[in-house]
Each structure stands twice: as structure tokens, then as C-alpha cells.
Amino acid sequence: MNLSVKIGTAVFPxxxxxxxxxxxxxxxxxxxxxxxxxxxxxxxTVTLLAQKGNPxxxxxxxxxxxxxxxxxxNPGADVFIAEKLPxxxxxxxxxxxxxxxxxxxxxxxxxxxxxxxxxxxxIELNLSCPNLKHKVLVAxxxxxxxxxxxxxxxxxxxxxxxxLSPNVTDISDIAAAAEAAGADGLSLINTFTAMAINxxxxxxxLGNLTGGLSGPAIKPVALHMVYRTAQRVKIPIVAMGGxxxxxxxxxxxxxxxxxxxxxxxxxxxxxxxxxxxxGLKAYMKDNKxxxxxxxIGSLQI
Amino acid sequence: xxxxxxxxxxxANEKLCPRFYRLSLDxxxxxxxxxxGQFIHIRVKDSLEPFFRRPFSVYRANKTAxxxxxxxxxxxxxxxxxxxxxxxxxxxxxxxxxxxPPKGTKTVVMVAGGIGVAPFLIFxxxxxxxxxxxxxLYGARTKGHTFNMKDFKKNGCKVYVATxxxxxxxxxxxxxxxxxxxxxxKTTFLYTCGPNPMMAAVQAFAKENNxxxxxxxxxxxxxxxxxxxxxxxxxTGGYKTVCYDGPVFDLQEVKFH
Ligand SMILES: Cc1cc2nc3c(=O)[nH]c(=O)nc-3n(C[C@H](O)[C@H](O)[C@H](O)COP(=O)(O)OP(=O)(O)OC[C@H]3O[C@@H](n4cnc5c(N)ncnc54)[C@H](O)[C@@H]3O)c2cc1C
Ligand SMILES: Cc1cc2nc3c(=O)[nH]c(=O)nc-3n(C[C@H](O)[C@H](O)[C@H](O)COP(=O)(O)O)c2cc1C
Ligand code: FES
Numbered sequence: 063m064n065l066s067v068k069i070g071t072a073v074f075p076x077x078x079x080x081x082x083x084x085x086x087x088x089x090x091x092x093x094x095x096x097x098x099x100x101x102x103x104x105x106x107t108v109t110l111l112a113q114k115g116n117p118x119x120x121x122x123x124x125x126x127x128x129x130x131x132x133x134x135x136n137p138g139a140d141v142f143i144a145e146k147l148p149x150x151x152x153x154x155x156x157x158x159x160x161x162x163x164x165x166x167x168x169x170x171x172x173x174x175x176x177x178x179x180x181x182x183x184x185i186e187l188n189l190s191c192p193n194l195k196h197k198v199l200v201a202x203x204x205x206x207x208x209x210x211x212x213x214x215x216x217x218x219x220x221x222x223x224x225x226l227s228p229n230v231t232d233i234s235d236i237a238a239a240a241e242a243a244g245a246d247g248l249s250l251i252n253t254f255t256a257m258a259i260n261x262x263x264x265x266x267x268l269g270n271l272t273g274g275l276s277g278p279a280i281k282p283v284a285l286h287m288v289y290r291t292a293q294r295v296k297i298p299i300v301a302m303g304g305x306x307x308x309x310x311x312x313x314x315x316x317x318x319x320x321x322x323x324x325x326x327x328x329x330x331x332x333x334x335x336x337x338x339x340x341g342l343k344a345y346m347k348d349n350k351x352x353x354x355x356x357x358i359g360s361l362q363i
Numbered sequence: 364x365x366x367x368x369x370x371x372x373x374x375a376n377e378k379l380c381p382r383f384y385r386l387s388l389d390x391x392x393x394x395x396x397x398x399x400g401q402f403i404h405i406r407v408k409d410s411l412e413p414f415f416r417r418p419f420s421v422y423r424a425n426k427t428a429x430x431x432x433x434x435x436x437x438x439x440x441x442x443x444x445x446x447x448x449x450x451x452x453x454x455x456x457x458x459x460x461x462x463x464p465p466k467g468t469k470t471v472v473m474v475a476g477g478i479g480v481a482p483f484l485i486f487x488x489x490x491x492x493x494x495x496x497x498x499x500l501y502g503a504r505t506k507g508h509t510f511n512m513k514d515f516k517k518n519g520c521k522v523y524v525a526t527x528x529x530x531x532x533x534x535x536x537x538x539x540x541x542x543x544x545x546x547x548x549k550t551t552f553l554y555t556c557g558p559n560p561m562m563a564a565v566q567a568f569a570k571e572n573n574x575x576x577x578x579x580x581x582x583x584x585x586x587x588x589x590x591x592x593x594x595x596x597x598x599t600g601g602y603k604t605v606c607y608d609g610p611v612f613d614l615q616e617v618k619f620h
Binding site: 083084085086092093106114115117118119120121122123124125126127128130132135277278326328329330331332333 | 366367368406411412413414415416452454582583584585586587588589590591592593594595596597601602
């Protein structure tokens with residue numbers, strides 16, 4: 063049975079990974095033998111300079127999901143490379159490093175830093191963080207997306223994934239712009255801008271007023287966005303948005319995704335990605351599928 | 364390495380007073396591993412509602428691992444309906460633990476508000492017969508929030524109670540009981556757990572009197588593994604996660620709002 067997939071020149075042993083910002087401290091909490099089975103690991107987004115994050119409360123649960131406004135709290139690229147990356151590398155699973163720049167220059171500076179680092183499979187550009195106070199996100203404008211991705215592509219020695227925001231009219235327009243700019247793959251979707259109100263105090267629940275909705279609540283919308291995008295572009299898609307089970311993972315693969323990531327549901331069931339992987343193998347065996355590529359985009363209409 | 368995620372069976376789930384329940388789990392690996400002040404993260408139901416797990420301090424770990432909880436919302440209500448033999452999906456032990464009192468400590472004072480008393484039974488289990496004077500100051504809203512504290516007394520704790528309505532013990536907030544705290548910074552060490560306004564009062568009192576201590580904090584949690592950075596609170600050292608850097612912090616380090 064062949065489960066391996068490719069994005070640009072990067073090869074992954076299987077299509078199951080974790081979404082940025084939802085996986086950490088593997089060395090302390092998880093059975094590393096189990097974590098080693100993942101197809102890839104995507105650490106939390108790293109910015110050029112350290113960010114302290116948003117004021118609490120930063121999360122609230124919703125019907126079948128959650129809203130978060132973490133504010134990309136991270137130690138900055140240099141500290142990440144010096145202190146966190148060695149631990150991630152030790153796990154031995156291909157790494158997709160998520161980066162976010164507040165300007166084109168910052169994106170390029172980040173790429174330069176990671177060009178000097180070995181042991182990375184690919185770079186994911188977080189073009190879609192809804193928590194920082196820009197008017198329009200890069201991922202909400204095809205021209206900006208094309209501009210950032212093409213500059214990054216010229217500089218990077220690693221394959222580039224563009225991570226897109228669902229807070230747009232037609233996500234496939236942005237996807238097409240990223241493809242035209244030379245992206246090796248796409249990650250979709252990030253979270254939907256959302257809010258919650260405390261009716262006792264009539265104040266917003268989140269310290270940041272708004273946040274991003276994720277979890278099973280967004281899965282059907284994410285699935286449609288992945289399907290629509292897969293119809294339009296040829297580059298591989300890493301799909302995420304509410305995935306919690308084998309069946310969810312299968313739906314996204316059949317809709318055209320090359321890889322699937324478990325995000326929010328890691329918080330409910332930390333073994334969800336591994337269970338989805340086991341289930342995927344069982345499904346392939348039961349259906350006599352020898353290569354995962356037979357499954358990808360196999361939707362019958 | 365011990366697995367962090369396990370299924371454990373409920374051995375008992377009893378109402379100990381009108382507001383509080385004690386749930387005991389057949390969880391040998393937890394009993395062995397848990398340190399006073401640590402917590403567990405419980406999936407109260409195998410469904411999407413409620414969505415998050417719920418965090419609870421471990422109340423006691425002898426034969427069984429016990430939690431002591433107040434049924435205040437949908438998650439804790441579901442928990443209160445669990446029966447002997449039911450299975451629960453649990454992450455734990457999680458977080459740091461109370462440090463031992465510094466050298467020279469004679470009096471350990473635990474200041475608890477409401478269900479914040481939970482981590483202090485396992486803590487007093489670990490401190491008994493060690494030569495400390497143990498004092499528990501317990502503040503509760505009403506009589507319904509008070510319970511038989513014989514387990515604390517058996518551990519040698521001197522227990523003082525205050526209720527908001529005066530139905531049990533002294534009338535007023537737990538701060539009415541601060542007069543019981545020996546004011547010698549060299550020999551008194553404080554621990555507190557409860558609502559933020561109460562812990563803020565303990566912090567102010569400690570500062571005024573140069574007493575050192577630790578506070579066990581709460582915040583809404585998603586992962587409880589230090590991964591999502593969702594449970595951060597403000598400290599003098601910047602934002603820190605309650606689940607991974609805490610729940611126990613230096614008393615003066617936390618900025619209570
Ligand atoms: C480290 C830690 C230890 C705890 N130990 C205990 C304990 O020993 N006994 C006990 O009864 N309770 C304890 N709590 C609080 C307990 O987790 C909440 O009372 C419980 O989650 C409420 O869930 P609910 O669905 O019944 O209520 P709801 O109010 O409906 O909960 C809604 C949301 O708010 C969160 N929430 C509500 N109250 C609190 C709170 N005080 N702190 C943090 N999050 C909260 C819930 O987790 C949930 O996400 C602890 C909390 C933390 C963080
Ligand atoms: C707490 C939290 C933190 C997140 N942090 C990041 C981040 O740092 N970078 C990023 O690209 N996406 C981040 N995301 C978005 C997820 O990677 C994912 O795209 C989104 O949540 C949808 O997938 P899900 O429904 O499976 O979580 C975060 C999501 C959550 C819930
Ligand atoms: S709850 Fe996720 S970091 Fe604490």
C-alpha cells in the first residue's frame with residue numbers, strides 16, 4: 063500500500079498531518095513512537111520578531127467548535143530556530159514551517175533565515191491570520207497573494223505552500239493567484255472571523271473582540287472550498303477545517319486534497335490524527351486501493 | 364513513557380453537600396503519577412456538545428483518583444450524572460504542582476474560595492506529619508457550599524470557615540479570617556486557590572505583610588497541553604499558560620484582573 067504524497071519536491075510518508083497552532087510539546091506529552099507515524103508536523107506560525115499575543119480570554123467554545131484569538135504568540139524566528147526546531151527535528155517527521163510576515167520584507171527575511179536551516183520539508187506562508195489588525199489580509203486579495211508568493215518563490219530553497227483564508231468571496235480566485243505565482247501547494251482553510259458576546263456583561267467574550275472559528279462546525283464549508291479549489295488548480299492541497307475522523311479525512315481526499323490536517327480536534331482527542339491515519343489504511347485495504355493517489359480527487363459525479 | 368490519554372472507570376460519584384460532588388476513578392497510573400496541584404482534563408461526553416474537555420484538580424489520590432467539583436454548567440452537570448462503571452476519557456496528570464514550603468517554614472496557610480479548596484486535600488495529605496502547622500481558611504458563598512471537612516482535620520489542618528451570609532462560621536469574605544495568619548515572613552508560607560478577586564485579596568495581604576506564597580489559577584482551556592496558547596494569563600513575566608506553565612504560580616507574579 064503506498065500512502066506517500068508529494069508537494070513540490072517534498073515527499074511525505076503519508077497524507078495525515080496537524081494544523082498550525084494546534085500541536086505542541088510532543089516531547090513532553092506524547093508517545094513519540096506514535097507521533098512518528100504522522101505524515102508531517104506543522105508547528106505554530108513563526109514571525110520575524112517575537113509576538114506576545116492577544117489579551118485573555120483568548121478562546122471560547124461554540125456549538126461544535128471554538129473561536130480563538132491567540133494573536134500568533136511566538137518567540138520569533140531566531141529563538142524558534144535555536145530552541146524549538148531541534149526538538150521538532152528530533153521527532154524525525156517531515157516538518158512544514160509556518161511563517162507570517164507583516165510586510166513583504168518580513169516574509170523575505172523569514173525565508174532567508176529558513177534557507178539557512180536544514181531538515182525542513184516545506185514552508186507554509188500564513189497569508190490569512192485574521193487576528194492582527196490589518197484592514198485587508200494578503201489572502202483576501204489575489205494581487206497581494208501573487209506578489210508575496212512570487213517574491214518568496216524566487217528566494218526560497220524549500221517548497222512553498224500558501225495558506226488561504228476562507229474570509230473571501232471566492233477562495234479559488236486566491237488559490238489561482240497563488241498557483242500563478244509559483245506556489246508548490248495550498249493549505250486551506252484558516253479560521254472564519256467570528257465573535258461571542260457575554261450577555262451578562264454585554265461585553266465581548268474574547269479579549270480581542272473578534273477571533274477565528276474552527277472545528278467540526280466549519281467542516282462542510284471547508285470541504286466545499288477544497289472541492290471548488292481542486293477543480294480550479296493543479297497544485298496539491300493540504301486540507302483542514304474541522305477534521306476529526308477517518309470519514310472526514312476521506313471526504314477531503316475524495317474532494318481533491320492531497321494531504322489532510324487535524325487542527326482543533328486535537329484539543330478534544332489528541333490521538334485523532336493517528337486514528338484517522340489508521341482508519342485511512344483500513345479503508346484502502348477494504349476497498350483494495352493500492353495507492354493513495356487513486357483516492358485523491360476520486361469524487362464521482 | 365506512561366500514556367497521557369486514558370480511559371478510566373468511575374468507582375463512585377457522590378454528592379457531599381448541596382453544591383459539591385466527589386467523583387472517584389479507578390486510575391492506578393494516575394494515582395501513582397499525580398503531584399499535589401496537578402489537574403486532569405476530562406471529556407465529559409463522547410459528543411460535540413459540550414465541545415471542550417473540562418479541567419479539574421485532583422482532590423485526592425489514594426486507592427482511587429478523586430476530583431471534587433461544583434455542578435455549575437452543562438459540563439459539570441453531565442459529570443454529576445455519571446454512574447459507577449461509566450468510562451471517562453481523561454488526559455493527565457497535567458500542569459505543574461505546588462512547591463514544598465521553603466526551608467524554615469513552620470506554618471502553611473491554605474486560603475481557599477469555594478471549590479478552589481479541591482487541590483488542598485491532596486496537598487495536605489502530602490504535608491501531614493512533616494512538622495508543619497497546617498491552617499485552612501475556607502470562604503464559601505452559602506451553607507450549601509460548605510461540607511464536612513473531617514479529611515482536612517484528620518491531616519492536622521486547623522480549619523476556619525467564613526460564609527458570605529454567615530450561615531456557617533464567620534460572616535463575610537475569607538479575608539475576615541486573615542487574622543489567623545501568623546505574620547512572620549520567615550516561618551509562614553501561603554497557598555491560595557479560588558476566584559480571582561479572592562486571590563487578589565490574598566496577594567495584597569501577603570504583599571503588605573511581606574509573606575510569600577503560591578496561587579493556583581484557572582482559565583478556560585482547550586488543549587491543556589500547552590499547545591494552543593489559549594489559556595494564557597497575564598503575569599509580571601508576560602503571558603503564561605495556566606495549563607503548562609501553571610496552574611501554580613508565585614503569588615506575586617500573577618496579575619489578577
Ligand atoms: C486548572 C483548573 C482546575 C480546576 N479544578 C476544579 C475543581 O477541582 N473543581 C471544580 O469544580 N472546578 C474546577 N475547575 C473549574 C472547572 O473546570 C469549571 O467549573 C468547569 O469547566 C465548568 O464547566 P461547565 O460546562 O459545567 O460550566 P460552563 O460555565 O458552561 O463552562 C463553559 C466554559 O467555561 C469554562 N469555565 C467555566 N468556569 C471555569 C472556571 N472557573 N475556570 C476555568 N474555566 C471555566 C469551561 O471549561 C467551559 O469551557 C478548574 C479549572 C481549572 C482551569
Ligand atoms: C488555537 C488555534 C491556533 C491557531 N493558530 C494558527 C497559526 O498560528 N497559524 C495558522 O496558520 N493557523 C492557525 N490556526 C488555524 C488552524 O491551523 C486551522 O487552519 C483552522 O483551525 C481550521 O482547521 P480546524 O477546524 O481543524 O482547526 C489556529 C487554530 C486554532 C484553533
Ligand atoms: S489550554 Fe491550550 S495552551 Fe493551555
